[in-house]
Amino acid sequence: MRITFIQPAIGHRPGKRYLRSWQMEPLPVATLSGLTPAGIEQHFHDDRMEIIPYDRPTDLAVIPVETYTARRAYQIAAQYRRRGVKVIMGGFHATLVPDEAQEHADAVVTGEAEGIWEEVLDDAQHNTLQARYLGERGDLSKIRVNRSIFRDKRYLPVGLIETGRGCPFPCEFCAVQTFFERSYRARPVDDVIAELRGLRHEKKVFFFVDDNFAGDLKRGREILTALEPLKLRWLTQMSINAAHDETFVAQLAKSGCRGVLIGFESLDEGNLRMMNKGFNTMKSGFTGALDNLRRHGILVYGTFVFGYDHDTASSFDEAVDFALDQKMYLAAFAHLTPFPGTPLYKRLQQEGRLRFNAWWLEQGFMYNELPFTPHGLTPEAVTNGCVAARRRFYAWPNILRRSIGNYSDFFMFRNFFPINAMHRNEISQRHGHPLGEPVPAQE
Numbered sequence: 001m002r003i004t005f006i007q008p009a010i011g012h013r014p015g016k017r018y019l020r021s022w023q024m025e026p027l028p029v030a031t032l033s034g035l036t037p038a039g040i041e042q043h044f045h046d047d048r049m050e051i052i053p054y055d056r057p058t059d060l061a062v063i064p065v066e067t068y069t070a071r072r073a074y075q076i077a078a079q080y081r082r083r084g085v086k087v088i089m090g091g092f093h094a095t096l097v098p099d100e101a102q103e104h105a106d107a108v109v110t111g112e113a114e115g116i117w118e119e120v121l122d123d124a125q126h127n128t129l130q131a132r133y134l135g136e137r138g139d140l141s142k143i144r145v146n147r148s149i150f151r152d153k154r155y156l157p158v159g160l161i162e163t164g165r166g167c168p169f170p171c172e173f174c175a176v177q178t179f180f181e182r183s184y185r186a187r188p189v190d191d192v193i194a195e196l197r198g199l200r201h202e203k204k205v206f207f208f209v210d211d212n213f214a215g216d217l218k219r220g221r222e223i224l225t226a227l228e229p230l231k232l233r234w235l236t237q238m239s240i241n242a243a244h245d246e247t248f249v250a251q252l253a254k255s256g257c258r259g260v261l262i263g264f265e266s267l268d269e270g271n272l273r274m275m276n277k278g279f280n281t282m283k284s285g286f287t288g289a290l291d292n293l294r295r296h297g298i299l300v301y302g303t304f305v306f307g308y309d310h311d312t313a314s315s316f317d318e319a320v321d322f323a324l325d326q327k328m329y330l331a332a333f334a335h336l337t338p339f340p341g342t343p344l345y346k347r348l349q350q351e352g353r354l355r356f357n358a359w360w361l362e363q364g365f366m367y368n369e370l371p372f373t374p375h376g377l378t379p380e381a382v383t384n385g386c387v388a389a390r391r392r393f394y395a396w397p398n399i400l401r402r403s404i405g406n407y408s409d410f411f412m413f414r415n416f417f418p419i420n421a422m423h424r425n426e427i428s429q430r431h432g433h434p435l436g437e438p439v440p441a442q443e
Contacts, residue, residue, distance in 0.1 A: 001040050001041070001059050001060065001121070001124065001125050002040070002041040002042075002043070002057065002058045002059045002060070003036065003040055003041065003042050003043070003058065003059070003060045003062055003121075004042075004043045004044070004045065004056070004058040004060065004061050004062070004080075004085075005029045005032060005033060005042065005043070005044045005045075005062050005063075005149065006044075006045055006046075006047060006052065006061055006062065006063045006073075006076055007026040007029055007044075007045070007046045007047060007048065007064070008047045008063060008065070008069040008072045008073040008076055009022075009047040009048040009069065009072055010022070010068050010069055010072065010367065010433060010434075010435060011071065011072050011367075011433060011434040011435045011436045011437065012072075012434070012437055013433065013434060014438070016429075018048045018049060019426050019429055019430065019433070020156070020422060020426070021156070021422055021423065021426055022048060023046075023048050023049055023154075023155055023156055024155060024156055024158065024160060025147070025150055025153075025155045025158075025159075025160050026046065026064070027145070027160045027162060027209060028064045028091065029044060029064060029149065030145045030146055030147050030149060030150065031113070031114075031143060031144070031145055031162075032062060032064070032113060032117065033145075033146040033149050034143075034144030034145045034146035035113065035114060035117040035118070035142075035144055036117070036121065036146075037118060037121065040121065042149060043056065043058065043149075044149040044150075046153060047072065047076065049153065049154065052076065052079075054079045054080065054083060055083070058080075058085055059085065059086065059124070060085065060086050060087075060088060060124055061076070061077065061080040061085050061086070061087045061088070062087075062088045062089075062090075063076060063077060063087065063088070063089050063105075064089075064090055064091035064094075065089050065090070065091045065092070065093040065094045065101060066091060066092055066093050067092070067093045067096075067175070067339050067340065067360050068360065068367075068435065069093075070093050070100075070101075070360045070361065070435075071360060071361055071435045071436030072435065072436045072437065073089065073104075074104040074361075074436075075436055075437055077089065077104045077105055078104065081106070086106040086107070086124065086129060087104070087105045087106050087107075088105060088106065088107045088108075088109065088120065088124075088129075089101045089104065089105040089107075089108050089109070090108065090109035090110070090113060090135075092175055092179055093340070093360075094108050094109070094110060095110040095111055095179060096175065096178065096179070096339070096340045096341035097340045097341065098110050098132065100358070100361075102131060102132070106129055106131070107120065107124075107129050107130060107131060107132070107133065108131070108132055108133070109133045109135055110132070110133070110134055110135065111134055111135035111136060111137065112135040112136070112137055112138065112165075113135050114135070114138055114139075114140075114142040114143060115135055115136055115138045115139075115142065116133050116134070116135045116136075117135075119133070120133055137180070137183065137185070140164070140165065140185055140186065140187040140188070140191075141187070141188050141191060143162065143187060143191070145195065147199075157203065157204065157205075158203065158205055158206065158207050159199050159202065159203035159205070159206040159207070160206075160207055160209050161192065161195060161196060161199075161206055161207070161208050161209065161234075162187065162208070162209055162210065163186065163187055163192045163208050163210050163213070163223060164184060164185060164186040164187060164210045164211075164212075164213070164215060164216070164219070165180060165184070165185050165210070165211065166179075166180035166182075166183045166184040166185055166211055166212075166215060167180070167182070167184060167211045167212040167215050167239070168182055168183070168184050168212075168215055168216075169182070169212070169239060169276075169277070169279065170182060170276045170343075171263075171275055171276055171277050172274065172275050172276050172277075172342065172343045172344045172347070173275060173305070173336060173337070173338070173339070173342060173343075173344040174342065175339040175341065175342055176211045176212075177342075178339075178341045178342050178343075179341075180211075184212065184215035184216050186215075186216060186219045186223075189222055189223050189226050190226075192223060192226075193226050193227070193230070196227075196230060196232065197230070200230060200232060204233065204411065205233045205234065205235065205258075205411070206232060206233070206234040206235070207234065207235045207236065208234060208235070208236035208237075209236075209237075210236060210237065210238075211237070212237065212238055212239050213236040213237065213238040213242075213260075214238040214239050214241065214242030214248075215239075217242060217245065217248060220242070220248065221248065221251060224251045224252060224254070224255040225251075225255075227255040227256060228254060228255050228256075230256070231256065232256040233256050233258050233409070233411060233412075234255075234256050234257055234258065235257070235258060235259040235260065235261070236257065236260055236261070237260065237261035237262070237263075238260050238261075238262065239262070239263070239279070240262050240263075240264070240279075240280055240286070240289050241279050243260075243262070243289035243290070243292050243293050244288060244289050244292065246292050246295075246296075249292045249293060249295075249296050249298065250296055252296070252298060253296040253297055253298055257298055258297075258298065258299060258408075258409045258411075258412050259298060259299035259300065259301060259329060259412065260293065260298055260299075260300060260301070261300075261301040261302075261303065262289075262300060262301070262302055262303070263277075263303045264280065264286060264302050264303065264304055264319075264322075265277060265280065265303065265304060265305050266304065266305065266306075266308060266310075266311070266315075266319075267286075267315070267318055267319060267322060268308070268310045268311070268315070269281055270309070270310040271308040271309070271310045271311065274308055274309060274310075275308065276343075286322075286326075287326075290326050294405070297408030297409065298408075299328075299329040299406055299408065299409070299412055300326070300328045300329055301328065301329055301330040301331065301332070302323055302326070302328045302330075302331045302332070303331070303332040303334070304319045304323075304331065304332065304333050304334070304389075305334055305335065305336045305337075306319075306333070306334070306335055306336065306382050306385060306386055307335050307336035307370060307372070307374045307377075307382050308336060308374075309374070309375040309376065311374070311376065311377060311382075312376060312377070313377065313381065313385070315385070316333065316385040316386070316388060316389040317389070317392075319333060319389060320333070320389050320392050320393050323393060324393065324398055324401065324402065326405075327401075327402045327404065327405030327406060328402065329402070329406050329412070329416065330419065330420070330423065331393050332390075333386050333389035333390050333393065334386055335368070335370050335382050335383060335386050336370075336372075336374075336382075337371070338354065338359075338371060338372055340358075340360075348372045353372045353373045353374075354371065354372050355370070355371050355372055355373060355379065356371050359371030360435060365435055366432045366433060366434055366435070367430055367431070367432065367433035367434070367435065368383050368386065368387065368430065368431050368432060368433075369383060369432075370382050370383055387427065387431055390423075390427045391427055394420060394423055394424035394427065395424075396424075399417070399420045399421075399424070402420075403416055403417070
C-alpha cells in the first residue's frame with residue numbers, strides 16, 4: 001500500500017510565496033509516519049512550500065486538519081477523491097467538528113492516533129475502512145517520530161519535540177482544553193532524552209511544542225534535571241504561574257531553556273476573569289513573573305488577544321507599551337478567535353454574536369478578519385488595532401530599544417534582529433491572507 005501525507009497550508013495568494021515563519025516541521029505528520037508499519041510506501045508533500053503532485057500514484061491521502069487550514073484541506077481532499085484515492089483526516093479540527101470533516105473524507109480519526117493508527121491502516125489495506133475512528137487518550141510512550149520524510153524540505157532550523165500533551169487550565173477560548181478535556185500527560189522522560197540525543201548534532205535550538213510545559217511542575221522538574229547534561233539550547237511555551245516559582249525558573253535556565261512563550265492575553269482583570277484566566281494575576285502579577293525570568297536570562301515571547309468585552313480603543317497601545325517596557329524578545333497581538341467546540345464559541349453562538357457559524361469555511365474570509373461582533377468596538381476596529389500594534393512593536397526604533405534587554409544568550413541575541421525583521425516584514429503579508437484557494441486546486 002502507498003500512503004501520501006499532506007500538510008495543508010492556510011491558503012495561497014496567487015503568485016506569492018508562503019510566509020517563511022509558518023514553515024516549521026509539521027510534527028503530527030512525522031508522528032503518523034513513525035507509527036506507520038514497515039512495508040508501506042510513504043510520501044510526504046508540504047502545501048506550504050511545494051506544488052502537490054496529485055497524479056502521483058497513491059492509495060491513501062492522509063491530511064491532518066487545523067481550523068485555519070480546514071478550507072484548504074478540504075480542497076486538497078477533493079482533488080484526491082476525484083482521482084479515486086481514499087482520504088483520511090484527523091487532528092484538532094476534525095475532532096472538534098467530525099461531522100463536517102466527514103463530508104470531505106472517507107475516514108475521520110478523532111482524538112489521538114497512537115492507539116488506533118495501525119487498525120486504520122489495516123482496514124484500508126483490506127478495503128474495510130470505517131467512516132469514523134476514535135483514538136483514546138493513551139500512553140505517550142507509544143509516540144514514534146520519523147523525521148526522514150522531511151529530507152530535502154527547507155524548514156526553519158528549529159527542532160520540534162513533544163514532551164507532554166494537554167493543559168489543566170480552563171481558558172475559555174482554548175481548543176487544547178476542549179480536545180484534551182483539561183488533562184495533562186507527560187511522555188516518559190527517557191523517551192524524550194533519547195529523541196533529543198539523536199537530534200542534538202543536527203539542530204542548534206529546540207522548541208518543546210507542549211501545550212503547557214508547566215502543566216505538571218513536579219514532572220517538569222524531573223525532565224529539567226535530565227536535560228542538564230545534554231547542554232542544549234531550547235524554548236517552550238508555558239503558563240505564567242510557573243514563572244512565580246523562582247526555583248523552577250532557575251532550573252529552567254540551568255537545563256538550557258533560553259526563552260518561553262507566555263499567554264498574557266490581556267492587561268485587564270475583567271477580561272482575564274471572562275477568559276477563566278484569573279491565575280494570570282496571581283502573586284506579584286505579570287511584572288513579578290517577568291522579573292524572575294529576566295533575572296535568570298530567560299527571554300519572553302508574549303501573546304495578547306483583543307476582542308473581549310472590556311477592551312477599548314486604548315487597549316492596543318497599552319499592551320504594546322507593556323511589551324516594550326518589558327523588552328520582550330517577540331510579541332503577538334491577535335484578535336480573539338472562537339474555535340469550534342470551545343466554551344467561547346458556544347457562548348458567542350448563544351449570544352448571537354457570531355458573524356459566521358463556520359468562519360473557517362466562509363468564502364472570502366481572510367486572516368485577521370474578526371468572525372464575531374465584540375462589545376464596545378467594531379470588528380474592523382479590533383482588526384486594525386491588532387495590525388497597528390504589530391507595526392508599532394516591530395518598528396525599527398522599537399526593535400533597537402528592545403534589543404538592549406535581550407542579550408543574555410549570544411545565539412539568541414545574534415538571531416534577535418533577523419527574527420524580528422522577519423516578523424516585521426510579514427505583518428502586511430499576514431494581513432488579509434486567504435483561507436484556502438480562491439478557486440479549486442488545479443491538477
